[in-house]
Amino acid sequence: xSQVSVKQNAKVELQPQGEKAEAKKEIVYSTEKVNLWYGKTxxxxxxxxxxxxxxxxxxxxxxxxxxSTYIKTLxxxxxxxxxxxxxxxxxxxxxxxxxxxxxxxxxxxxxxxxFQKPNPFPKSVFDNVAxxxxxxxxxxxxxxxxxxxxxxxxxxxxxxxxxxxxxxAFGLSGGQQQRLCIARCLAVEPDVxxxxxxxxxxxxxxxxxxxxxxxxxxxxxxIMIVTHNMQQAARISDRTAFFLNGxxxxxxxxxxxxxxxxxxxxxxxxxxxxx
Amino acid sequence: MAMNYIxxxxxxxxxxxxxxxxxxxxxxxxxxxxxxxxxxAVLLYDVITDSWGWINWNFLTSVTSFDAxxxxxxxxxTGTLWLMIIVGPLTMILGVAxxxxxxxxxxxxxxxxxxxxxxxxxAGVPSIVFxxxxxxxxxxxxxxxxxxxxxxxxxxxxxxxxxxxxxQEALRAVPSYLREASFGMGATRWQTIKNVVLPAALPSILTxxxxxxxxxxxxxxxxxxxxxxxxxxxxxxxxxxxFTVLPVQIYYWTIDAALNAELASLAAATIVVLLVVMFILxxxxxxxxxxxxxxx
Numbered sequence: 001x002s003q004v005s006v007k008q009n010a011k012v013e014l015q016p017q018g019e020k021a022e023a024k025k026e027i028v029y030s031t032e033k034v035n036l037w038y039g040k041t042x043x044x045x046x047x048x049x050x051x052x053x054x055x056x057x058x059x060x061x062x063x064x065x066x067x068s069t070y071i072k073t074l075x076x077x078x079x080x081x082x083x084x085x086x087x088x089x090x091x092x093x094x095x096x097x098x099x100x101x102x103x104x105x106x107x108x109x110x111x112x113x114x115f116q117k118p119n120p121f122p123k124s125v126f127d128n129v130a131x132x133x134x135x136x137x138x139x140x141x142x143x144x145x146x147x148x149x150x151x152x153x154x155x156x157x158x159x160x161x162x163x164x165x166x167x168x169a170f171g172l173s174g175g176q177q178q179r180l181c182i183a184r185c186l187a188v189e190p191d192v193x194x195x196x197x198x199x200x201x202x203x204x205x206x207x208x209x210x211x212x213x214x215x216x217x218x219x220x221x222x223i224m225i226v227t228h229n230m231q232q233a234a235r236i237s238d239r240t241a242f243f244l245n246g247x248x249x250x251x252x253x254x255x256x257x258x259x260x261x262x263x264x265x266x267x268x269x270x271x272x273x274x275x
Numbered sequence: 276m277a278m279n280y281i282x283x284x285x286x287x288x289x290x291x292x293x294x295x296x297x298x299x300x301x302x303x304x305x306x307x308x309x310x311x312x313x314x315x316a317v318l319l320y321d322v323i324t325d326s327w328g329w330i331n332w333n334f335l336t337s338v339t340s341f342d343a344x345x346x347x348x349x350x351x352x353t354g355t356l357w358l359m360i361i362v363g364p365l366t367m368i369l370g371v372a373x374x375x376x377x378x379x380x381x382x383x384x385x386x387x388x389x390x391x392x393x394x395x396x397x398a399g400v401p402s403i404v405f406x407x408x409x410x411x412x413x414x415x416x417x418x419x420x421x422x423x424x425x426x427x428x429x430x431x432x433x434x435x436x437x438x439x440x441x442x443q444e445a446l447r448a449v450p451s452y453l454r455e456a457s458f459g460m461g462a463t464r465w466q467t468i469k470n471v472v473l474p475a476a477l478p479s480i481l482t483x484x485x486x487x488x489x490x491x492x493x494x495x496x497x498x499x500x501x502x503x504x505x506x507x508x509x510x511x512x513x514x515x516x517x518f519t520v521l522p523v524q525i526y527y528w529t530i531d532a533a534l535n536a537e538l539a540s541l542a543a544a545t546i547v548v549l550l551v552v553m554f555i556l557x558x559x560x561x562x563x564x565x566x567x568x569x570x571x
Contacts, residue, residue: 115455119452119453120456131470
């Protein structure tokens with residue numbers, strides 16, 4: 001397992017892909033009839049969603065609508081809760097993620113996650129970013145330094161931390177911590193990045209920085225972002241899914257959702273009539 | 276629309292009484308706290324006056340003797356050290372491994388509840404019972420005799436539940452978002468435990484360890500049960516040598532004080548030494564806790 005990852009790391013070097021990807025965007029994730037229960041609570045109903053390559057999909061909806069739960073099924077993080085039961089199929093690049101031959105560790109290597117609350121390790125800035133490459137078997141110090149630098153640059157935080165790489169990450173501001181977590185995620189060289197309300201704990205200025213960063217990252221990664229903030233969804237996403245009570249009410253191009261929604265409930269939510 | 280249910284005058288009338296009750300209650304709580312402190316102070320005063328003049332270099336470095344003036348506790352000190360050298364690492368490895376298994380690997384459910392209930396019950400078993408267990412299994416069945424290894428194994432069983440419970444609590448206190456961050460990058464459970472969970476839990480685990488050690492240092496009954504000797508002239512130098520420890524020494528000298536009053540002073544002096552050792556251990560535990568506590 002670690003052998004495979006090392007090869008993978010050597011091959012893909014955080015480089016922008018060619019322009020032909022623009023022509024036909026492949027589907028990275030497809031969700032078919034996914035239902036989920038927390039014990040007896042039916043939290044997700046027949047979810048059907050596709051995530052395309054190099055696109056940002058925003059998931060919006062009121063609190064408790066299942067949007068965070070859904071995104072956590074995609075990297076099977078939802079299983080941290082022992083009472084969870086999932087039915088239906090989720091394919092990541094054609095592979096069923098619940099297939100026994102597809103180890104969850106491999107899935108999570110290709111699909112990174114950024115959490116609601118910045119969660120750096122109580123280690124130095126450098127060790128935070130080097131954590132992922134290290135667990136996947138990279139020992140070479142020079143290589144690690146290079147990965148750390150490129151990842152921090154990729155997360156637009158290099159200039160702020162380059163002189164304090166050995167300091168504890170807890171000394172950074174909340175916004176910096178969140179971008180550090182994004183850098184830590186990039187260091188594993190994922191294909192998809194799942195973001196679970198990544199700016200909800202941040203001030204407006206840090207939020208803006210993260211939003212700009214998402215726009216940049218889109219060129220290389222497929223991103224799915226859960227957000228409370230409709231303006232944020234409108235600003236940064238290509239497609240938007242509106243969740244309500246564990247169901248996808250509407251899933252379409254962001255422009256369409258915000259200018260001409262199909263469902264009256266979507267319109268009510270977007271115009272602020274509830275939520 | 277002001278409500279008019281509360282009679283301000285009545286409130287003013289009652290208020291002095293309510294304040295007085297508060298003061299009395301506070302006094303009662305202070306008294307309870309004082310009680311423990313006073314008893315401790317009396318105990319300290321008593322042992323220190325009894326042992327006055329008996330604690331000196333000669334006392335700390337001589338072997339026991341029938342002659343009180345020449346008797347020392349180097350034998351008991353060596354025995355206590357031997358005990359610690361084995362009990363410490365053994366309980367640390369077994370206890371932390373058990374705690375990791377229960378907290379990180381076993382899913383919540385019947386199996387875990389079964390293990391946990393049994394371990395908590397074990398923590399409440401009287402120490403003399405562990406002594407009898409040690410006597411039956413290690414001393415007799417395995418034929419070790421009353422040696423260092425038999426005593427250390429018995430003592431390890433006694434404090435193991437404490438180490439397990441303390442380590443479990445330490446692991447539980449590690450915030451789950453740290454685990455999520457590690458799992459989210461594709462780390463296995465063991466990599467997550469080794470690199471993230473254990474380093475974060477270590478200070479609390481060490482604190483629990485030290486408290487368990489100070490319990491082991493002070494325990495007397497189980498060692499008397501396995502039959503360690505009253506008088507020991509050669510110092511223990513290996514796992515299969517006879518030994519004695521500080522609290523057992525105190526016990527025998529106290530009993531013999533009926534024959535020779537000077538032995539009571541020796542017992543008091545040994546108590547002071549034991550208390551100093553325990554004080555140092557507890558202070559270390561507090562220092563470790565304070566040093567690492569503010570990290571999350």
